Amino acid sequence: MNGLGKTYLKKRVRATDYLVVAQLFLQDNFLLERELTPDDIKPRLLGHWGTCHGIDIAYANLKYYFGERRKDWVFILGPGHGFPALQANLFLDGELQKVDRNLQGTPYESLAYLCKNFSWPGGYPSHASPLTPGVICEGGELGYALGTAFGASLGHPEKTIAVLLGDGEFETATCLSSLNLIKLFNSRHHGSVLPILHLNGYKISGPTVPARKSERELLEEIRGFGYTPLLTDGTPSSFEYVLSIAEAYFAKIYNPHANLEIAYGLKENVCAKEPPFIIMKTEKGAGGPEYSKGKKIAGNYLAHQIPLKEAKTDVEELKELEAWLQSYRFAELFDAEKGFTL
Numbered sequence: 386m387n388g389l390g391k392t393y394l395k396k397r398v399r400a401t402d403y404l405v406v407a408q409l410f411l412q413d414n415f416l417l418e419r420e421l422t423p424d425d426i427k428p429r430l431l432g433h434w435g436t437c438h439g440i441d442i443a444y445a446n447l448k449y450y451f452g453e454r455r456k457d458w459v460f461i462l463g464p465g466h467g468f469p470a471l472q473a474n475l476f477l478d479g480e481l482q483k484v485d486r487n488l489q490g491t492p493y494e495s496l497a498y499l500c501k502n503f504s505w506p507g508g509y510p511s512h513a514s515p516l517t518p519g520v521i522c523e524g525g526e527l528g529y530a531l532g533t534a535f536g537a538s539l540g541h542p543e544k545t546i547a548v549l550l551g552d553g554e555f556e557t558a559t560c561l562s563s564l565n566l567i568k569l570f571n572s573r574h575h576g577s578v579l580p581i582l583h584l585n586g587y588k589i590s591g592p593t594v595p596a597r598k599s600e601r602e603l604l605e606e607i608r609g610f611g612y613t614p615l616l617t618d619g620t621p622s623s624f625e626y627v628l629s630i631a632e633a634y635f636a637k638i639y640n641p642h643a644n645l646e647i648a649y650g651l652k653e654n655v656c657a658k659e660p661p662f663i664i665m666k667t668e669k670g671a672g673g674p675e676y677s678k679g680k681k682i683a684g685n686y687l688a689h690q691i692p693l694k695e696a697k698t699d700v701e702e703l704k705e706l707e708a709w710l711q712s713y714r715f716a717e718l719f720d721a722e723k724g725f726t727l
């Protein structure tokens with residue numbers, strides 16, 4: 386990937402992360418054109434921040450890599466509580482605007498409507514739901530995403546289905562048993578399913594079991610289910626590398642005689658016999674507050690829902706929120722009249 390691609394991906398993640406935080410907190414002053422005041426903050430803060438940064442990374446990289454190569458790619462989101470990130474990405478791409486008549490004003494009016502109406506009575510829900518275009522299985526109960534992905538691949542060899550699984554979700558019996566579906570579905574008659582485990586270390590209330598395993602144990606577990614584990618830290622070049630290996634594998638199923646090392650510029654014979662399984666390691670809540678009131682937030686379970694819960698009533702938290710929002714320099718990425726300028 387060239388420098389331009391890397392710059393674009395970093396900007397895109399900054400823009401979508403900002404949109405997430407704005408949806409969670411703001412009912413006004415969406416572009417921070419003046420100092421943040423308590424009146425700008427929603428009266429009831431209800432949503433999930435911690436998983437969103439990783440979703441933004443995964444979505445950006447998948448879209449960038451598969452957008453050209455695999456036109457019929459699908460994204461399935463396991464942690465449906467990361468809905469503000471899904472909305473942010475659909476909004477940035479203009480997909481929501483195509484179907485939602487409330488989002489057809491100027492770019493600023495649409496952004497204001499989106500943010501204010503997230504998790505708001507009569508507005509958007511806090512979790513992915515059938516109101517969101519493209520949602521094929523309502524979120525809420527963790528565990529079904531991988532099974533849904535295999536189901537969506539049935540009889541659709543043209544489809545590539547990337548499915549993001551939370552590491553807490555990866556503790557559920559439903560998700561773990563769905564890993565076995567590869568033994569039934571992996572043929573030329575069905576689509577390509579690409580599981581991505583979001584190893585952010587935490588679930589609602591504490592550390593996850595996959596994160597408590599050593600890297601060797603986790604990789605052996607994935608291999609034991611019949612997959613080739615591929616690790617990425619979410620940076621554009623490492624994400625591109627694991628996607629190129631996945632792409633080589635999928636291409637080989639459809640064209641067993643292709644010389645993929647030449648076709649994809651891969652340096653060695655990386656096209657394993659077992660299908661790819663990506664492990665994306667991120668820090669939960671990265672980019673958000675590191676500490677607040679002496680408590681560690683980013684990289685801890687406290688990032689799961691709303692950090693800075695008292696931002697409306699506590700001046701110190703309001704200032705921390707303002708600094709957090711400012712850190713994305715959103716004004717460089719969005720013009721009130723022209724929209725996104727990434």
Ligand SMILES: Cc1ncc(C[n+]2csc(CCOP(=O)(O)OP(=O)(O)O)c2C)c(N)n1
Pocket residue numbers: 435436464466525526527528550551552553554555557583585587588589593669689
């Ligand atoms: C079957 C089921 N059990 C429990 C819950 C409650 N719950 C909601 S979010 C969550 C934690 C999810 O953690 P993880 O999968 O690691 O997602 P992350 O937010 O860290 O990406 C849990 C346990 C649920 N939604 N479904």
Ligand SMILES: [Mg+2]
Pocket residue numbers: 551552553583584585586587588593
């Ligand atoms: Mg987690």
